[in-house]
Amino acid sequence: MGIEMLTVEEIVRVRSSFDRVFANATDMTTTFYDRVFELAPEIRPMFPADMTNLKHDFISKLAVLVGSLDETTGLLSGADILGRNHLRYGVRPEHYPVVAEALIWSFARGLGAHWTDEVEQAWRKVYGIIAQRMIATDSSPPPSLSSPITSPPRRA
Numbered sequence: 570m571g572i573e574m575l576t577v578e579e580i581v582r583v584r585s586s587f588d589r590v591f592a593n594a595t596d597m598t599t600t601f602y603d604r605v606f607e608l609a610p611e612i613r614p615m616f617p618a619d620m621t622n623l624k625h626d627f628i629s630k631l632a633v634l635v636g637s638l639d640e641t642t643g644l645l646s647g648a649d650i651l652g653r654n655h656l657r658y659g660v661r662p663e664h665y666p667v668v669a670e671a672l673i674w675s676f677a678r679g680l681g682a683h684w685t686d687e688v689e690q691a692w693r694k695v696y697g698i699i700a701q702r703m704i705a706t707d708s709s710p711p712p713s714l715s716s717p718i719t720s721p722p723r724r725a
């Protein structure tokens with residue numbers, strides 16, 4: 570499965586906008602999760618009552634992913650691990666667009682005048698690449714089923 574490539578300009582837009590909101594990471598993550606639960610209140614029970622640690626984990630992981638945008642292997646393996654974890658949390662493909670909209674919304678709020686159409690497009694593309702990979706990981710069988718361990722051929 571091919572992955573859509575990012576241009577250098579898109580990577581720069583995503584990184585510099587991320588750096589701006591990261592300066593107010595607590596505000597950003599609070600706005601983000603509030604928006605997720607406003608858009609889809611039915612998924613609130615999937616999350617812990619106390620969101621403090623998750624807010625921190627989410628923004629830290631996003632920082633790592635944004636740092637890996639020009640390094641496909643790292644980006645995709647990060648998304649693979651997240652995809653497997655999210656399968657365990659009960660996350661389904663239809664949840665991803667909700668999180669996309671909440672993320673875009675919270676970035677737009679955090680960035681004010683620095684939020685432009687180009688920045689939004691770049692973020693949508695990056696989110697699409699990560700989410701697509703997370704979802705693909707979800708639906709694939711575990712390695713033990715897809716690649717059975719066979720014994721090496723015997724020497725004569």
Ligand code: HEM
Binds near residue numbers: 616631651658
């Ligand atoms: C690009 C998309 C996403 C990213 C980067 C992301 C990131 C994370 C991270 C870093 C964690 C902490 C645990 C871990 O590392 O596995 C986490 C947990 C979680 N995420 Fe996501 N997530 C994404 C999308 C979603 C979506 C679409 C949902 C749908 C509802 C979701 C629901 C959850 C839940 C329920 C937890 C577990 C909370 C807990 O029990 O501690 N995430 N996510």
